[in-house]
Amino acid sequence: MAASKWHILASIFLDSGTEFVSGNEVHLAISSPAESRIYEGRALAFGTIERSITSPIGLPSISDAKIRLADTDFKLRTLLAHQTPRRRMLSLKIVEDGTSESAVEPSYTGEIGTPEYGPGYVDIPFKDRTFAWIDETIPNRITRANFPDLPQGIDEAFLPYIFGRVESHPDNPQGVIELPRLSASRFGLAAHTVFDVIAIYRKLPGEGASTIVDPGDFDVTVEATNLDGVSTDCTFIDFLLDQDEGTEVRADVAGLDSRPAWGTLPAIVSGGSPAGELRNPIDTFINISFMLLTKFGGEANFDTDHIIEIREQFETVITAPSGALPYLCDGAVTESITGRALLGRFLPCFQLDMFQDRGGLIDLNFTFEEDAGRPVFSDGQDIEQDSFFESGAGPTFNQIRFRYMLTNATGEWAGSELFDNDDDQATLGEIEPDIVDLFFVRDFATAQDVIARRASFLALGSYRQEFVVPFPEVKDELELAAQVGLSTPWGLETGGYSNREAKILGITVDLDTLKATVRTILRVPQEVIPPVLIDSGEITFDMTFDGEATGTLIS
C-alpha cells in the first residue's frame, strides 16, 4: 500500500485578507490562475480537536483548538500588530495530496481568540461557535415598556411558550400554566398563537382550589404585540369583567400550531392545514431553534434532511400491541431561561443527541434500533495496536423514577412512575436509584419508551470503550452518535467482540499525528448474569466456557 499524504489546510480570515497556511507549502490550482492560492508552510503544530456527546443524553461539547505558526520573518506580527484577529474566523480542512480541496468540508471552523506571541512563533487559539446561539436567554417579555398597563406590584413577567397539548391530569383539573396578569382584565396566555384554549381556571382570593371558567366569561385575543422591537402575534385572555386583585388564573392549552419552513418541510401556518397543535418533538425543536436564533440575530446550519428523517421516525417509534405510536411532545416554558438550559431539559425527554457533525452542521441523533450496515473497526484493519481499552459501565442506575406531566404553575409532577431493571438489581444486590424529569412529556407511552431507551445505556453491562484509529482512513465513517461495530479479541465478551455494536460518544483528532481517539458505549448492554441463590446457601454461577464446564462457587 503506497504511503498517502494528507495536508491540513488552514484559512485565517483577517480584516487585511485571508492568510492560508499549512504544514508545508501547498499550491491550490484554481481555474483562474490569477486566483491560485498558496498555503504557506508555516504551521508548526495543529494540535487536537475534540467533539463529544454525553450518555446519559446532555448537551454537546466541542473543544477549543490552537495552531502554532512560525513567525521568524515577523510577517504575522506585522499583520496583527495593527488589527485584531479576535472574532474573525479560522477554518481547517484535511485534504489528501492531489485531490480536490473544494470537495472537502471544513473539519473545524472556529472564532479566533487572543493570539499569544512566543520567540519565532504565534499561537492562534480558536473556538467553535456553532452553539453560541444556545446561550441566548429567553427573556421576560412582559415589561412596562412592552405592556404599559401592568398593575402595580408587577415589573416584569414571562409570557409562556406552549408546545403540544398541555392539559391537567383528569383527576386534578386545576390548570397547568399560570398566566401572568397584564391588567385588571387581561392575562397573558402565550408569546405566540395557539391552536386551542382547552380550559381556563380561576382561583379567587381566599379560595382553596381553582374552578373552570365559563368560556363565555372571557375572550381569547390574538394581537400583534411589540416585543423588544419585534412584532409578534401573542395570545391573551381578556375577561369581560375586571378580576379581583390576587386572582390566580391558570390554563390548559393546545399550544403552537405553526412552524417555519425547515429544509424540505413546508411552513405550517397557524389555523392552516394540517390543523392542530404540533406534538412531534422535532417540530418543537425547530420552533425552539427558530426562537433562539431570532434572539441571537444570527444563523445556524442544520442537517435538515437527517433531522426530518428523525421527525418521521418519531411518528411510529413506540412499539405497542395496538400498533406503532408516536412520541408526543407536550410542555411549556414558563420562566426566563437560557437556550442551553431549555435544550438541556428538552433533549433528554426524547433521547435526542445534539452535536456538530463532521460537515459542520448541527445535527440530531436518535438511536432507534440496530444499524445492520454499520462500519466495523477491527484490530485487523483499523484499531491501533495496544490502544483498545474498555471500562465497566458508569454511571449505572437500575431504578429510575421518571416524572412527567409537570404542572408548571406549582412545579409538581402529576405523573410519577418507576422503571426497574430487575436483572441488574438482582445482580448488584442493591438499588441504584435515579430521578429523571421529563419536562416536555405528558404522555405515559412516550415517557415509558424514552426511559427504557435511556436505561439501556445505564445498565451494568453498558461498557465503554476507547481506541485509536487512523483518521484519514475512517474520517468518512466517524460521526458522533453513529453506530459502529467493534471487532477485537480484547472486548469484554467470551472470544472478544465480533462486530459488536457501539455508539460513538466522542472523537478526538490529533491533527499532527493523524490519529483519532474514539470513545464508544455498547448500544445493547452486555448481559450480566445475576447469581442464582439456592437453599444451601451456595451461589451458583452458570457460565459456559469454550468447553462446557459449569462452576459452583461456595459462598
Next chain:
Amino acid sequence: MAGFTAYSMNGVDWVPLPRGPRFAGTFGEREQIDLELVTGRGVRWIYRLFDRDNADLTFRFPSDEKADFRMMHDLADGKAIPFYFTLDYTASPLVAIYARKEAGFKPVILSQASDPVIYEYNLKLTGEISPDSVEE
C-alpha cells in the same frame, strides 16, 4: 570531480569549489519521514509527512582554499538561506539539490605540521521540501 563541485544561490550562476568531496560521502540520499500507525494485527498505515534529498560530504583542503568554503557559508548565512549544490555543474542533465547547510562553519585542522595547514570540513546539506498541490 575536482573543480566541478559547485554551488549557486539562484540556480543559474554557479560558483565552483576549489575541489570536490572525498570518498565515502553521500549525495542525494533520500530521507523520508512518515507517520506510522500499526493495528493490533500488524497492518500498517503509513502517512508520508515529507521526503527530501540530503547530502553529507567531507572536504579536505589546504588553508589557502578555506576562504572559498567560507564564502559559501557566508552567502548561505549558515542555515538561513537555501541554495543549490551539485557535484558537477557542467553535467547535462544537471543533478543538483536545493538545500540548507549546517549552522556554523567548522573546518577541523588535520595537521598543523604541514605547510600549508590541512583542514577537513564536513558539509551537511538538508534538502528543502518541494511544494505540494491540491486541486480546486
